[in-house]
Amino acid sequence: MKKIVSVAMAAAMAAALAGCGGAASSSAPASSAAASAADSAAAKTYTVGICQLVQHEALDAATQGFKDALTAKLGDAVKFDEQNASGDSANCATIVNGFVSNNVDLIMANATAPLQAAAQATATIPVLGTSVTDYATALDISDWTGTVGNNISGTSDLAPLDQQAAMIQELFPDAKNVGLLYCSAEPNSVYQCDVMEGYLTDMGFTVSRYAFTDTNDVTSVSQTAADASDVIYIPTDNTAASNTEAIANVVLPAKVPVVAGEEGICSGCGVATLSISYYDLGYATGEMAVKILTEGADVSAMPVQYAPNVTKKYNAANCEALGLTIPDDYTAIG
Known part of the structure; x- marks a missing residue:
């Protein structure tokens, strides 16, 4: 009888130990998964497509300001696919469609023709324009309220x-x-x-x-x-x-x-x-991009911004x- 009881107690202890061992082994992967997710979030990188209509001092300055604003906030976590359309609207469409195919995180359209091409190419990828004078005219909006209202916003270069x-x-x-x-x-x-x-x-x-x-x-x-x-x-x-x-x-x-x-x-x-300062205008556009990419800001609710000083x-x-x-x-x- 004593032998039977001893065997039963040993079996119970073994089962308990096995249960504890199982709990310990299952908690380790969960902890590793959480750490891995955190590392992944910290290592998040963004690809931003830039379509500039033509090489010109003002547009060049806007592009540089945009890139500087993003780099200042995100460092190496942002990569740019920067392309110039050489003044050809058809090239704008080709460039922007390439961005859409590559599923970039955001498109910056520098001037009106790139903005129009981006509006035709995607309704889901956030698009920010700069060096665009009047968004209502560019996008054929009849009841302009200051906000485009879809996946597009940006900055205007219109001086009064x-x-x-x-x-x-x-x-x-x-x-x-x-x-x-x-x-x-x-x-x-x-x-x-x-x-x-x-x-x-x-x-x-x-x-x-x-x-x-x-x-x-x-x-x-x-x-x-x-x-x-x-x-x-x-x-x-x-x-x-x-x-x-x-x-x-x-x-x-x-x-x-x-x-x-x-x-x-x-x-x-x-x-x-x-x-106006086109560099400052581009920088302001870059700050809008940071809010969209890292803070989850809704581009459809972002009003078009203007140069603060003339x-x-x-x-x-x-x-x-x-x-x-x-x-x-x-x-x-x-």
Whole structure:
């Protein structure tokens, strides 16, 4: 009887020990899995596709600011697939479709054509635009409220158009005819000219439009504008920005001053501009991207942002060539 009891007790103890051993062995993998998940989260990397319409000082600065903002927050955890469309809208579509195929985490569209291509390519990947003047015009939104409302948001490079019109009146009070020189293929340029024409007409100027369709007719259209205008206004226009030398070769010999919608164009062929910092604009876009990627911010609820500051600037060399004296509150373009 004692032997039977002893055997039974030994069996019970063995079972208990086996149970304890089983619990210990099952808890170890659970702990390892938790640690592995934490390591995986810490090692998360992001791929951001950047489509820039064309190489240009302003757009280059916006892209750099965007990358710097992300790198400052994420370091090596963010990788960029940066591509340039060389001014071709068809290339924008090809580039952005490639981003979608590669399932990037976010797309940055630098200028209007890349933004439009991204809007066509995806409704799920977050898209942030920059160097886009008017999102309502670019995306054909009729009831604009400040927020796109889908997978798209970003920043606008629009400096206040009423202040730009006032600049023309301030610098050239005796002018009669103002020519609007722009690319008809860029919706945001058309929008700016629509608004500027209203302001300038109300100020008493006679306003005429001179539109080129691409780089091939920039020189001829610029010559027509210079022949008929006392002053020319060029909005933030990517085609014009890529052809400032051709425009300068027309307007400077003709002694016709150009007021530009942004500093890059003014540096090439203008005399004055109401300037924003494209680097700062791109940096602000990058900060929006960080919130989307790391904080789970809802891009559809993010309002389009604008440049916080504008500065009156002038092109000293072109002003000297045209014999213009600029007020003291203007800053020379460096």
